[in-house]
Amino acid sequence: MSDHPALHAAAETGAPVVCLYVLDETTGRAPGGAARWWLAQSLRALEAEIAERGGSLALRRGPAARVIPEVVRESGARAVYWNGIAQAPHRSVERALESALAKLGADSQNCPGDLLVPPSAIRNKDGRSLRVFTPFWRRVLSLGDPPKPLPAPKVLRHAPRIAGDRLESWKLEPAKPDWAGGLREACIPGEAAARGRLRDFLKRTARVYAGDRDRPDREGTSRLSPHLRFGELSPRQVWHAARFAAAEDPTLGPGIEKFLSELGWREFCRHLLHDHPDLATANLQTNFDGFPWTHDDKALAAWQRGRTGYPIVDAGLRELWHTGVMHNRVRMVVASFLVKHLLIDWREGEAWFWDTLVDADPASNPANWQWVAGCGADAAPYFRVFNPVLQGDKFDPDGAYVRRWVPELKNLPVKLIHQPWRATPIELASAGITLGKTYPQPIIDHARGRERALAAYAEIRRG
Template sequence: MARTSASPAIVWFRDDLRLSDHPALHAAAASGAPVICVHVFDPARARPLGGAARWWLAQSLRALQQQLNLAGASLVLRRGSADKIIAELARQTAAGAVFWNDIAHLPDQVISDQLAAALGETGVRSHRFPGDLLVAPRDIRNKDGRGLRVFTPFWRRLQSLGDPPKPLPAPRTLRKVAGLASDDLESLGLEPKRPDWAGGLREAWKPGEHSGQQRLKEFLDGGVAGYASGRDRPDQKGTSRLSPHLRFGEVSPRQVWHAARFAAAERPALTGDIDKFLSELGWREFCRHLLFDQPDLAGRNLQSAFDNFQWRQDDNALRAWHRGQTGYPIVDAGMRELWHTGTMHNRVRMVAASFLVKHLLIDWREGEKWFWDTLVDADPGSNPANWQWVAGSGADAAPYFRVFNPILQGEKFDPDGNYVRRWVPELAQLRASLIHQPWRATPLELASAGVALGLSYPAPIVDHRKGRERALKAYENLRTR
């Protein structure tokens, strides 16, 4: 097919499943050309999505299809290697240009470069835009040209650059290219069938751009009040719950930034809470910049000294941690919440992660892999960076001697035991003073609460004091070596 002035433009959707503040879609629509919107699912990508994230992707693609239909377009789905499929689609449709938002991660950039090269050979123009970060990683460097590895100076530098560009509006209408075949969403195999383990995910979440925008609005309208302190309480609704919407680009970081800044200007009393909220957005950005500098962040210690750390191999303990059967109620509640809903409260994530790598001395990569498979918001930057932070091997890492006490953490941040009661119902009848350490209850107290330690609920798989001492010794040995 020959290209003409009416040749269509292809928009390649990646981790940016939205219509608003989508630079590539905005530019393609402004060109006046008919638009072909395409998403390519590549099961052989550098790091395949985990099960929970695959489920979210399926729902988000459905939502995107509906949004595009309302704007007059449609979504073409394909399965395979994105660069080859899109280059072939451009050839078949005589497209004049392909538009997409880049991802600041080396494997994704390689695919982008390969696509741009293939298009260039056939005379098809490539238009690439930044779209997944507030600031390009190359704009925040130290004097040696390297990225920053401590969050506070990174955050100060980012803020000193001023506000990011204002979000772009969604196109009002799009000109559709008729007659294009699309793979069925079901054929991509994203959702579990037998068994269907996603019931809890469906109860907890509604993916899609509209839901993400609504969630952002509701949070800034009321939920952000008290965020600075309330975000640490898993027994309360004190967090934004925006992370999976950000992960799949249903909401962009600069949409969050500008909405938050507007809310702070409208209600100055909330400035402290909103600043804390924005710093969490900054931490996501920090992790993505780390990923830019170290693409294998999920497999390699940022601090090479940890390459010699003597991790333990303990399959039984790892399995108990997976299943929320460690005998420490706050840890078990978090692991069960994760399995059921595809998420875990951030404070509890730190406690559960610390328990695995310090009390059990199991390699942080084992925990990172489990979270990657079970989190709906499993982010290629944040997930490994946070695990390395807890382990002490990462950037701006927690000091090696910081070992979270799961008992004290539970008593401090779930003081009435309501979070544990929800996710560890076998302990629900214990009073608050005992629920985070049921082994201190008398036989009569256990019996009256219907708890049989070692039967209905496990005894601790490791003694806290001994586990802490073992961890400190292992970390000290690493330092002396």
């Protein structure tokens, strides 16, 4: 409820306020399974916060351009306020909604609230969006601080309750089977949890963020992405809280600057989606349209289940399946392995992450996959093929992350934890491992995978 421009503007009028959430699965991408679970918890938390201020939350399901005018007619509302989203399908809905409300004699107010700066403010001399992050971020920084976040309304003037759906009727949460146990252990949705996590990060983690953010064996990241994804925390709140913390303690400066650049990457991805609504399905670099992807259902399934034979890859995918979260460094390694070692289309990985990540974001998810694949904006060179053994040695040097998520390897010594196939029969027996049975052999040799990827890249370069 904090820094919610639409709610703030409505409450400031002094009129009774009807708080409405519309589950519109016809606009944009419907959320995946893990995100649906988070949404249910987030709505419960929001309902409680609204009730504390004297209001109530109505739930409706259906196309927003139809549902909202229905609620206006039922409630007699004279004005409608919403936070705009700078994405093509949402802008189309907003135009239809404004027209429908005008016919009903109701005012409408579209309040910006999801970005640090509007896409129109970041353009090159030809009026096009920037496709490279560094100049994009420099331009954002040159514009100065974004507006300060707005406080939550202290009181919401009660409006007559309107009929709404029961949250349970939406079936956002799994039942049979209930696979969300790990999500419940790992995640606490809601604005209060988001504010607490931001405070904890700035107090405890920001100081070491620049170095520890790449270490999956440490608590070195903010874990704020799902809260941002669901609007429980705004980018303006994060920006100003981080700037204030750095001003209070200058030793936090390097960590805060790196952290804010990651917030900038989120912004960059959202601006990309504004200009490329098909970001999840179409290569930004069209020369990749002829890339020789392979279709290997068996390899894809092994990757999804964390059974590739590469411990750092398998640990990441098992963490994802259990918790709905995966460490950012490991996401890059896991994604690189799919598209480069296995030559499986990046869209397959993007779809898997969309369904299993609690922070699956319509902009960041496809933009990051395209970045790794080499077909996106500011993309990593395709010839950069992560070696999963070296990545594990560097970022999980003691093997703590692998031992947690791939427990069948926990008794291996450090020198072998990221390459168990190099263990001698005696070492494997001592660790209780039978390769090919208790843990798989590598699905592909790294050197062969790298050579095949480079050959495929050379093929499209020739084309």
